[in-house]
Amino acid sequence: MVRNYKRKSNRGNYGNNNLSLALKLLNEGKPLNTVSKEYGIPARTLRRHRDHKVQNPGRLQFGRHRQIFPEEVEKELKQHITEMERRMFGLTSKNLRRLAFDVAQKAGYDHPFNKETRMAGEDWLKSFLERNGLSLRQPQSTSMARIVGFNRPKVDQFFDLLRSIFANADYDSPKIWNMDEAALTTVQKPSKIMAEKGIRQVGKVTSAERGELVTFICAMNAAGGYLPPLYVFPRKRMVDVLMKGSPPGSVGYVTESGWSDG
Incomplete structure (x- = not known):
């Protein structure tokens, strides 16, 4: 039993x-x-x-892992990270690991960080990000001209002008439009394929090796209506076959550079 x-x-x-x-x-x-x-x-x-x-x-x-910094210090680190990101100078993972090591050294905290590389470990970085609701993100390239132009006086000037326009005329949602443009590549990116081991180079058929960009312009109003897209091809003459497979009502134009110039 x-x-x-x-x-x-x-x-x-x-x-x-x-x-x-x-x-x-x-x-x-x-x-x-x-x-x-x-x-x-x-x-x-x-x-x-x-x-x-x-x-x-x-x-x-x-567990064997312990928190190196007090909560108030971690809050200051998080605030510093978010402020740098908003100023378009975000910290990389190595920047943050070096900063954590310097803070721990100068404040005299007992830490297991590597004194040769003068950086905190990747396990500390992962735990810190999870505790503070942060993550590694891929930033978008932003030109210095756009950053300098986006300031409080310029924004106030824009909204003052917008407010005066709405005060002089009655615009409802179907009359408020937004237009934007994007670039489309003419060469698709091939996916991974099966091949024999040891081969130095593997190829796959595409339309070209180095593609050119086609400008793609869309417009939509606040009521949900939209215009058919407009394509700008980098050519001297327009050919009807270029519009094959495009959405109904689409319009195609050509410029030598492929950019919208008017």
Whole structure:
């Protein structure tokens, strides 16, 4: 006959607050076993924290990883990261790892960071990003002219002009349009294919090796209406076959550069 015995555990659901209160009672002279039963904390755990045999007495730590910086320091790091991103000078992962090492060194925090590379580890970076709701993103290239032109006086000037236009005329949603243009490549990017090992070069048929960009212009109003797209091809003469497969009503034009010039 086989019997299944369940091992009784003395471990209760306690947090840092209960642990701190239990240690306070121990320091006041209350018996260890009494405090252990009252707060549901194992006597061995209380003894280790009381005798300072842990790195942070009175504070729970699960796993081998520990938080290097206090919460207020991590909040300052997060604020610095978001401010740099908004100023178009976002930090890379290596920038942040070097910054974490410098902060830990100058503030005198006990840390396991690499002193040869003078950077925090990738495991610290991953944990820091998860704790603070951050992630690595691929930024879009933004010219210096656009950054300099996007400032408070220019934005205020734009909205003042827009407000005066709406005050002089009654524009409803079908009369408010937005137009934008994008570039389309004429060469598709081939996907990975199966090939024999050891071959130095593998090819796949495309329309060309180096494609040219075709300008694609769209317009849509605030009511949800839209105009058929307009294509600008980098050619001298327009050929009807270029519009094959385009949406109904599309329009095609040509310029030598392929850019919209009028």
